Amino acid sequence: MSEERFRLRELGLKVGDLEVGKLNSITDVPGVKVGHHTLIEGEGALTPGKGPIRTGITVILPHQGNVFREKVVASSFVMNGYGKTIGLPQIQELGTIESIIALTGTLNIPKVADALIDYHLEKNPDIGIKTSTINVVVGECNDGYLNDIQGRHVRKEHVFEAIKNASSNVEEGAVGAGTGMVAFGYKAGIGTSSRTIVFEDEEFVIGVLVLSNFGHKKDLTVLGQKYHQENESIESESKEKGSIMVIVATNAPLNSRQLQRIAKRAPLGISRTGSFVSWGSGDIIISFTTANKILHDRKDHKFKTEIINETSKLFNFLLKATVEATEEAVLNSLLKAKTMKGRDDKKIEAISIEKIKKLLTS
Numbered sequence: 001m002s003e004e005r006f007r008l009r010e011l012g013l014k015v016g017d018l019e020v021g022k023l024n025s026i027t028d029v030p031g032v033k034v035g036h037h038t039l040i041e042g043e044g045a046l047t048p049g050k051g052p053i054r055t056g057i058t059v060i061l062p063h064q065g066n067v068f069r070e071k072v073v074a075s076s077f078v079m080n081g082y083g084k085t086i087g088l089p090q091i092q093e094l095g096t097i098e099s100i101i102a103l104t105g106t107l108n109i110p111k112v113a114d115a116l117i118d119y120h121l122e123k124n125p126d127i128g129i130k131t132s133t134i135n136v137v138v139g140e141c142n143d144g145y146l147n148d149i150q151g152r153h154v155r156k157e158h159v160f161e162a163i164k165n166a167s168s169n170v171e172e173g174a175v176g177a178g179t180g181m182v183a184f185g186y187k188a189g190i191g192t193s194s195r196t197i198v199f200e201d202e203e204f205v206i207g208v209l210v211l212s213n214f215g216h217k218k219d220l221t222v223l224g225q226k227y228h229q230e231n232e233s234i235e236s237e238s239k240e241k242g243s244i245m246v247i248v249a250t251n252a253p254l255n256s257r258q259l260q261r262i263a264k265r266a267p268l269g270i271s272r273t274g275s276f277v278s279w280g281s282g283d284i285i286i287s288f289t290t291a292n293k294i295l296h297d298r299k300d301h302k303f304k305t306e307i308i309n310e311t312s313k314l315f316n317f318l319l320k321a322t323v324e325a326t327e328e329a330v331l332n333s334l335l336k337a338k339t340m341k342g343r344d345d346k347k348i349e350a351i352s353i354e355k356i357k358k359l360l361t362s
Helices: 088-094 108-121 156-166 256-263 265-271 314-337 353-361
Strands: 033-041 054-062 070-081 102-103 137-141 188-198 202-212 244-251 282-295
Touching: 033 156, 054 108, 054 156, 054 202, 070 088, 070 102, 070 256, 088 282, 102 108, 102 244, 108 137, 108 156, 137 202, 137 244, 137 282, 137 314, 156 282, 188 282, 188 314, 244 256, 244 314, 256 282, 256 314, 265 282
Parallel strands: 102 137, 244 282
Antiparallel strands: 033 054, 054 102, 070 282, 188 202, 202 244
């Protein structure tokens, strides 16, 4: 019988005091969709290059149009740089994202990037011939504790399938890129959350999606409470101590500099769950807005955009929303993940729902 898993709010618990979106998901930002393809095959001893397989791909579509032709304003922040993310330099230089964003396991990175290039070339056959080349964005965490990472099992068809299946309903836990991930010594993976802010009759949304693969077991903190008490015996931890990828989306009209300020708040939410950003941790945040799209084929030499006044109370609400949604997304990535056995019969337990309830109601 499969174990039943619950999101934080399904347990009657919550982070912060801001309102959540309808789905409490990054897809509450209008136009944003998320797709997964999960790969689970084989069991027992590791045969490098052949299995067992515990990996996958997760894609984030910034909007439903042609992202290369309608780029989104974006930024990023590297909290700790022990990571292999593709595409960050151009994001920081030009302040835009022009591809679907993908997340996967570390050694899948080149294959996923190649697949994304193929996808966008199909949609834009003039790339590199009559117009500029494309900067694809792919982030990663190391799933090698449970997965045959040398096999690089994510293929082009898996990436295309994840894009095809992208929707507003985001599955969480050990799915897609999160299939083989471990956080705080427990099974983790994909988590998401959102916050909505109504300001002068306009609704603004901050949505966060995380790929959790970080933290020491003894440091896990849930809503300010240590998951493990000081006198509690803790079994030896897995060797993986990092990393986390955070994608922050909003419909608020912000420029690239403002989006970096937003991105810099995500680590505050991560730290509330017990992270101290260990030396081998790749903690990378990518932020974008669906407002103020930049048209690739625009010919005019200047154009007007709308941005939020940072001295307005609204900007502070957006900062707070990012912290709250990030913390809740991390907790959801743990709560929704199920116990999994991987390579060499290594078994990673899910955190206990009953223990969480007892901890926070006692």
